[in-house]
Amino acid sequence: MKAKNCLIFGGSGQIGRNLIRKLTKNYYKVTVVTRNIHQKSFIIKTQANAGYLNIVESNIFDEKKIRALFENTDLCINLVGILFEGKKGNTFHNIHSVFPSLLAKLCKEYGLKNFIHISALGINEAVDSSYAKSKLEGENKILKNFPLATILRPSIVYSVDDNFTTSFMTLLNTLPLFPLYYGGRTKFAPIHCSDLTDTIYHVISKNIYSNIIECVGPEIITFKEILRRLLNLIGKKRLLLPMPLPIAKITAGMFELLPNPLITRDQLKLLKYDNISSGKYKTNTEIGVPSVRFFDKEVKKYCYMWRDGGQFSTERYLSNNEDLPKKVN
Numbered sequence: 001m002k003a004k005n006c007l008i009f010g011g012s013g014q015i016g017r018n019l020i021r022k023l024t025k026n027y028y029k030v031t032v033v034t035r036n037i038h039q040k041s042f043i044i045k046t047q048a049n050a051g052y053l054n055i056v057e058s059n060i061f062d063e064k065k066i067r068a069l070f071e072n073t074d075l076c077i078n079l080v081g082i083l084f085e086g087k088k089g090n091t092f093h094n095i096h097s098v099f100p101s102l103l104a105k106l107c108k109e110y111g112l113k114n115f116i117h118i119s120a121l122g123i124n125e126a127v128d129s130s131y132a133k134s135k136l137e138g139e140n141k142i143l144k145n146f147p148l149a150t151i152l153r154p155s156i157v158y159s160v161d162d163n164f165t166t167s168f169m170t171l172l173n174t175l176p177l178f179p180l181y182y183g184g185r186t187k188f189a190p191i192h193c194s195d196l197t198d199t200i201y202h203v204i205s206k207n208i209y210s211n212i213i214e215c216v217g218p219e220i221i222t223f224k225e226i227l228r229r230l231l232n233l234i235g236k237k238r239l240l241l242p243m244p245l246p247i248a249k250i251t252a253g254m255f256e257l258l259p260n261p262l263i264t265r266d267q268l269k270l271l272k273y274d275n276i277s278s279g280k281y282k283t284n285t286e287i288g289v290p291s292v293r294f295f296d297k298e299v300k301k302y303c304y305m306w307r308d309g310g311q312f313s314t315e316r317y318l319s320n321n322e323d324l325p326k327k328v329n
Helices: 014-025 037-047 063-069 092-109 130-145 165-174 193-205 223-234 245-255 265-270 295-299 314-319
Strands: 005-009 029-034 053-057 075-078 114-118 150-154 177-181 211-215 239-243
Touching: 005 014, 014 029, 014 037, 014 193, 029 037, 029 063, 037 053, 063 092, 075 092, 092 114, 092 130, 114 130, 114 193, 130 150, 130 265, 150 193, 165 223, 177 223, 177 245, 193 211, 223 239, 223 295, 239 245, 245 265
Parallel strands: 005 029, 005 075, 029 053, 075 114, 114 150, 150 211, 177 239
Antiparallel strands: none
16 A cells, blocks of 8 residues: 655755655655755745645654644655754754664654665775765664665765756866875765655555665766766866865865865765775665666756857757757857
8 A cells, every 4th residue: 555644854955855746746745854944945836736845844853743743644755965064053963863763662662564765876895984884873773663665775876956066067167186185986876866866755655675775877987077068068167186185185175164164074985985886785776666867868968058158158058959959150
């Protein structure tokens, strides 16, 4: 029997927005929990028709308030995660370990059909990263508290709403050179947000209980190659400069003083490890949802915003009119 009521934490991000649209389109009723309804509701409420979407404001650690939400819920989806630690309890341990553990306990207590948790790829290998250790600890607590949980480990997730391709294109459009950490050799399997939400929906609709699923895109691309592709898409030439590790650590430490650091020392540790399928767990392809969206083709749809001329650039015009001559006199 298909679950009809979904409880989502972290619904205002790129994955959440895509997932809300996917679920409500297929007649699921979705309740989204947000910490600040005044900042986030204007984004969330546009993702679905009235009657299929309910927005609740709550601190995610307010157990009394979120407990009440589990009474009429069939499944819970946790999309909450952070890339760097902040103030007011926003630590890796709290967000990636304590909070998912709480949700898993509530899922078991209220007899939910499934608990889907978004983790990250490559965390088994990145033993020296606080981010990775907190993610792994959270997974272990989830499976201990609610063995029926399904954990998805995606590689880098990208789309027009991401903080990955859009941030890099902004920097590449501005800086005359760009640093390459570890020579740019780190491998990734970027997965488009729509491919990931297709996987989540498949897990829900087919009642899949697979513990851990690695979610990867159709290509393996090095960090250096990702930057080269982005430069080509925005029509820019930049010097990609390998950065010695000691200098990289110093600059990362300086970036950590900013509200939204470009890179942190912990993220620098993560970059040592490839972010591709380990071969130890099932992948999205193996459960029946192969990724069909390729990096260059998808980024091309929105990269014009970083090209000279923006939406009026010649390249943008020609890409939408492929039957026209490729040269404009």
